[in-house]
Amino acid sequence: MRQNAACMTTPTPTPTAHTPLSQLVWLALALSMGAALSLGITRFSYGLLLPPMRHDLNWSYTLAGAMNTVNALGYLLGALATPRLLQRYGASRVLMWGAVMASVFMGLSGFFTASTPLLVQRFLAGVASALVFIAGGLLAARLGTLQPARGGWLIGLYYGGTGFGIVLSAFLVPAVLDFAASRAHGWAWAWWMLAGTGLLATAILRWPARVLQPLAPPAVAGSTPAAAFDWRPFTYALAGYAMFGVGYIGYMTFVIALLREQGASGSEVTVFYALLGTAVIASSRIWAGLLDKYKGGQVLALLNGLLGVATLLPALTFFWPVVLASGLLFGAVFLSLVASTTALVRHNLPPAAWGAGISAFTIVFAFGQIVGPMWVGYIADGPGGLARGLLYSALALWVGAALASRQRPLHSP
Numbered sequence: 435m436r437q438n439a440a441c442m443t444t445p446t447p448t449p450t451a452h453t454p455l456s457q458l459v460w461l462a463l464a465l466s467m468g469a470a471l472s473l474g475i476t477r478f479s480y481g482l483l484l485p486p487m488r489h490d491l492n493w494s495y496t497l498a499g500a501m502n503t504v505n506a507l508g509y510l511l512g513a514l515a516t517p518r519l520l521q522r523y524g525a526s527r528v529l530m531w532g533a534v535m536a537s538v539f540m541g542l543s544g545f546f547t548a549s550t551p552l553l554v555q556r557f558l559a560g561v562a563s564a565l566v567f568i569a570g571g572l573l574a575a576r577l578g579t580l581q582p583a584r585g586g587w588l589i590g591l592y593y594g595g596t597g598f599g600i601v602l603s604a605f606l607v608p609a610v611l612d613f614a615a616s617r618a619h620g621w622a623w624a625w626w627m628l629a630g631t632g633l634l635a636t637a638i639l640r641w642p643a644r645v646l647q648p649l650a651p652p653a654v655a656g657s658t659p660a661a662a663f664d665w666r667p668f669t670y671a672l673a674g675y676a677m678f679g680v681g682y683i684g685y686m687t688f689v690i691a692l693l694r695e696q697g698a699s700g701s702e703v704t705v706f707y708a709l710l711g712t713a714v715i716a717s718s719r720i721w722a723g724l725l726d727k728y729k730g731g732q733v734l735a736l737l738n739g740l741l742g743v744a745t746l747l748p749a750l751t752f753f754w755p756v757v758l759a760s761g762l763l764f765g766a767v768f769l770s771l772v773a774s775t776t777a778l779v780r781h782n783l784p785p786a787a788w789g790a791g792i793s794a795f796t797i798v799f800a801f802g803q804i805v806g807p808m809w810v811g812y813i814a815d816g817p818g819g820l821a822r823g824l825l826y827s828a829l830a831l832w833v834g835a836a837l838a839s840r841q842r843p844l845h846s847p
Contacts, residue, residue, distance in 0.1 A: 448648045449580055462577060462588045465642040466595025467635040468529055468570030469769075472563040474599015474711070475628055475635070476536045477505060480556075481690045482607040482707065486621045488691070491547060495688070495820070499811025502687045504553045506679075506803030508560025513796040515561075516568045520789050525569040526647040532565025533636040541629030544622035568796055572789050573642065575780055576649040586725035586777055590717070593773045597714025597765065602631060604707035608700050663783070663790035670841040671731045672798045675775055677834030678738055679802020682768050684810035684827035685745045689760075692820040696752040706761045713765025721770040729781040731841025737771040738838055742831035749824040772799075782844040806830070 449458060480502060488498050512532075519528045539559040546552050574592035578585030610627045614620030665672060690703055698706070724733045740763060747760035779791035810823035818825075 448645060449577070453580060455581060455584065458577060458581060458584075458588060459591065461642050461645060462574065462591040463595075464638055465570055465573055465577070465646070466592045466598065467638045468533065468566045469593050469595035470599030470602070471533055471536055471632050471635040471639075472566035472570070473769075474596040474601075474714075475603060475632055476540060476559050476563045477502070478596070478600055478686050479603035479607055479624075479628055480505075481686055481688070482603055482703070483621050483624055484687065485691050485694045486611060490619060490621065491549070493549070495691075495811040495814040495823075496808060497549060497811070498691075499687060499807035499809075499814075501553065501556045502683060502807035503804055505556040505560035505563075506683070506800050506807070508557040508562075509564045510560075510797060510800035510804065512561035512564025513568060513793055513800055516565055516796075517790055517793045519565065520569065520572065524647060525572045525649075525789075526643040528565050529569035529573065529639060529643050530636070532562045532569065533632070533639055535559075535562035536566060537629050537632030537636060540632055541626055544625035544629075547619060564796065564800070568789075568793055571776055571792050573646045573649065575776055575788050575792070576785075577646065578780065579785065583726075585780065586773075587719070587722040589776055589780075590719070590722050590725065590770065590773050593769045593776075594715045594717060596769045597711040597717070599635075600711030600714060600765075601708050602711075603628070604704050604711055606631065608704050612700065663787055663794050665794055667844050668778075668782075668791075668794075668841070670837050670839075671734060671775070671778060672795065674731060674734050674738060674834040674836075674838030674841070675795055676798040676802040677830050677837060678734075678741070678771055679799040680806040680809070681738075681745060681802075681827045681829075681831035681834065682741060682771075683803045683806040684823060684830075685764060686768075687807045688810060688814065688820050688823060689748060692748060692824065693752075693757065695820060696748075698752075698757075702754070706758060709758060710761040710765035713762045714769050717766045717770045720766055721773070725770070725774060725777040729778070729843035731778070731838040733774040734771065734778070734841065735835045735837075735839035737767045737774060738831050738835035740767045741771065742828040742835065745824055745831060746828040749821040749828070775799075778841075 484498050536559055539555050539562060543552060543555040574589050578588045606627055607624045610624045611620060614623040693703060744760045744764035748757050775795040776792060779788055783791050810827055813826055814820045814823040
């Protein structure tokens with residue numbers, strides 16, 4: 435541990451193909467704090483906060499879903515801006531700016547009770563999350579090229595950081611909610627705690643951001659512009675990924691609220707969400723071989739289908755072993771599905787087009803996430819409640835699986 439800690443406090447040379455795998459792994463793990471912050475904390479912790487906020491502020495499920503819809507809208511606008519920012523400032527600076535902003539906007543959410551400013555904060559946090567997630571994904575892809583045989587695994591380590599953020603949220607948010615239960619708007623304390631956690635993650639990100647900066651620098655005057663991304667050969671993969679965005683976000687937004695409605699205790703919610711997050715962390719090893727082997731939409735289709743099964747289970751029964759199995763399966767699949775699109779880009783495009791390619795998939799993903807939360811919330815406000823909403827989420831995921839199965843690999847770049 436002393437040696438690894440020393441790596442983070444002494445100057446580290448830019449990694450190359452000859453850099454030991456162990457150092458690349460530590461860089462990927464430190465870089466994974468970007469995924470932990472942008473998704474695991476900034477976005478997915480809201481599912482834990484939704485029940486107390488909805489009860490305290492008298493929200494409908496449609497309005498509760500709108501909080502994640504505007505977050506996804508901000509994510510979309512951030513994704514649209516990111517390629518230009520990457521070219522002008524480089525991935526490392528964009529990563530750090532986004533991390534600081536995401537932390538600040540989470541903290542500000544604790545100072546408001548009216549829906550409009552809360553919607554604004556969720557929107558701005560979404561913009562910042564896109565900067566972090568795309569810039570971090572680009573750096574992870576560059577890191578993966580240094581060890582092609584382990585590239586899928588290194589990329590998976592980055593996305594697995596989302597699971598670490600989920601696990602942290604699973605333990606910290608309920609504990610803070612219990613601590614602040616006697617205070618007015620006690621959920622605000624959880625937002626402030628999450629902001630502090632985000633700043634800690636930002637501090638950790640400084641090391642990989644500095645070391646990996648030469649791998650994805652800003653464009654210089656007179657340099658060859660980044661290759662354009664032609665979306666037409668990726669039509670089925672993009673459509674399948676958009677449906678993934680529609681389907682998965684309904685689960686992550688409302689499954690805790692559904693479990694609470696079904697009588698789950700606070701400790702049961704913590705176990706369920708921590709188990710889901712742990713499965714996300716482990717998923718980088720589970721699917722790494724498939725990410726390296728298949729170059730078309732096979733992995734995207736398989737994982738969408740499995741995710742649909744996981745989403746449906748808690749809508750059918752509250753039998754606790756089945757509920758836990760749902761969380762395990764969901765966690766083991768959903769972030770690897772995100773990693774599958776990065777691998778698809780890496781397999782089928784030249785390196786100069788990776789940033790634009792990752793951004794294109796992120797954009798359609800964001801479109802799906804804009805639709806999903808309010809759609810599921812609207813359904814949940816009607817007959818059948820949240821269980822019916824998750825049924826429709828599962829159907830969206832299975833449609834995405836069918837579309838992705840038609841994606842064929844392009845010629846190798």
